[in-house]
Amino acid sequence: MRHGARVVFPPGWWGFTLRTWAALLLSLLVAFWTQIESPASAAVTVMLLAQPLRGQALSKAFYRVVGTLIGGVVALCLISMFGQERQILLGGCAIWMAICAYVGTLRRGFRAYGALLSGYVVALIAIAHIDAPQNAFHVTIARVSTVMIGVASIATVALLSGTPHVWPRLVRGLQKVAAEARHETHLALDDTTPTLTSLETIALSSTVFSLAHQVHDTRTELTKGRLRAKGAQVCLIGMVTALSCCRSLLFLMRHATINPAVMALTRSDIHAPSGTDRTTIMTDLLDRLPADTPRLTRADAWRLERTASLIASRHSSRKGLNTLLKAAPLGKVKAMSQFAFHPDRVAAFINAIRVLFCFSVAAALFIGSGQPNASTALSQCAMLLCLGVTQPNSATFGRGILVGTPLGIITAGITSFLILPHTSTVPSMAIIMLLQVTISCLLIMNPATAAMGSHYAPFFFVFLGLNNHHDYNFLSFVDRNTFYLCAAGITAFFLIKFIPPQPRQTRFRITLSIANELERQFSSRSPAFTPALLSRKYDRLHQLYTLSRTISEASKGKAAWRICERFISLADLTTALARLELDLKTARQYPELAQLAETTQKDMSHMELFSLAEHLSLMAEKMLSQVSSSSKPAYVVAVLCAAGLEEVRFLLQENKSALRHYGIGRRRW
Secondary structure, X not given: OHHHHHHHOOOOHHHHHHHHHHHHHHHHHHHHHOOOOOOHHHHHHHHHHOOOOHHHHHHHHHHHHHHHHHHHHHHHHHHHHHOOOHHHHHHHHHHHHHHXXXXXXXXXXXXXXXXXXXXXXXHHHHHXXXXXXXXXXXXXXXXXXXXXXXXXXXXXXXXXXXXXXXXXXXXXXXXXXXXXXXXXXXXXXOOOOOOOOHHHHHHHHHHHHOOHHHHHHHHHOOOOHHHHHHHHHHHHHHHHHHHHXXXXXXXXXXXXXXXXXXXXXXXXOOOOOXXXXXXXXXXXXXXXXXXXXXXXXXXXXXXXXXXXXXXXXXXXXXXXXHHHHHOOOOHHHHHHHOOOOOOOHHHHHHHHHHHHHHHHHHHHHHHHHXXXXXXXXXXXXXXXXXXXXXXXXXXXXXXXXXXXXXXXXXXXXHXXXXXXXXXXXXXXXXXXXXXXXXHHHHHHHXXXXXXXXXXXXXXXXXXXXXXXXXXXXXXXXXXXXXHHHHHHHHHHHHHHHOOOOOHHHHHHHHHHHHHHHHHHHHOOOOOOOOHHHHHHHHHHHHHHHHHHHHHHHHHOOOHHHHHHHXXXXXXXXXXXXXXXXXXXXXXXXXXXXXXXXXXXXXXXXXXXXXXXXHHHHHHHHHHHHOHHHOOHXXXXXXXHHHHHHHHHXXXXXXXXXXXXXXXXXXXXX
């Protein structure tokens, strides 16, 4: 019983409802007081911006303002150039919307929303007034004004009320995952069997990376928000890198024998120098090896390097979290704040084509009909297309439109003809709005009804036709909403049936990008080893894990997880090659290592892949043989290079069948 109540009434729903209601009333009061054209647009803005957390609301409001201004300028340019040419004007709007859909697919969070918004604002201004282009400037000013009223209302309520913040939730999420990651790293360093398998380690990394979307929202809540957001990014990269080191240590535990002296040195209770990087920690570890320690083996070097990387990653993670909490300087770990996401350009192009085609068909149907409200319906269709086409599951969004539109029209009809005629005071209107906002917020906060609620909540006021002088004409209401219903049906049909995103297709593109990056690495054309390369890798793996879980739940088999594990290992090989290339570049700076490093780099670039695996072990042994006659810095770099060579050798052997199966690096077979 209690669980059912929590599903219907999620935690925080009442506060969210009251804040949204207050912002809605404020926007309507200002819009009616200023006698602005179409005050319903201010209410629509408030309901579109309604978010349970302060940072989310403020961030979305900011990008709504930016998107509206850009869209307004583009609309004025199109109308001024092609106001007398309907076909060219519609074509220009379609192309602009397709461009915005492309950009919106490549962006994340509310930046994507801003890009999409600038697309459909053109439709709301240019197409809705295609028969009266002389009014375009006044319409643009009115729309921007209503958006500003809605944004100001949301921002005022968010800042003056007790709206929950994003950043405490982000901190709690980071601390919770950090505790679990710290436990696993302790087990890995202690050579104790970890409680997580390799795939479960990726699941934990995916949980860490899923917090990335909250990072940008914290910037609007905190002083020195940019610095603190960078700290959160450093913390995320540090944690997922530490978990990656855990996977390597798990492989070592299963497949190699480590010198007891090295094992004792790299236990979890090691006290590393504070504020250091991997090279400094490795220097400290090598200095603390007992004098009677036998010559390091390749596995010993790999263990030492992964331990140093793990400790450095944990340090940067703690440093980043401290920056998020206290705005402390990041220092040397600032470079790790380079954050990059995987750009799915194929999906972006497909979404652009979907918008272009669907809008063109809708324009032919609506504008060709010659009906008075057809242009308004086409504008509604354009808005729904832009909002729905970039959704991860556009079919679910389309079904939400099919349910939310008739529900909103029915509710608007009841409100317009049965309730509003008996309402003559502001308090009674406020009570009516409270009931409407309560229903909307409950629909939005419930995951099962979120798609329906995101359509019902804002467009209720469009269906109602709320204006300075409300129209109670029933035939006008039916005529207007018939076109809105048609627009919803056409849009939902295209979102559900026309090239909807499929998990298997998206997974194919992710795995193809992993294979292509490894191919470029084999050809020495891959980007350098940087935090941006790491974050892009972890974003791919996060998406791959999420898609594999979805496919596995649908197919009830383990094949999806086997593919996931295979490409995780291939992604690890890519980063291992990039890291080794960086270490060899450093080694070439030392005279005693320069020739060997140069030879190794040439062999890495030109030898046959399956002969290279055996050759790498010889090169690693040569690197370790240089240790005794090298200076201290060269000694450390030689061990790092030997560790990298051993890691690449192991991963090449591990992925030999996968490379042949997928045809990766075929030119070097």
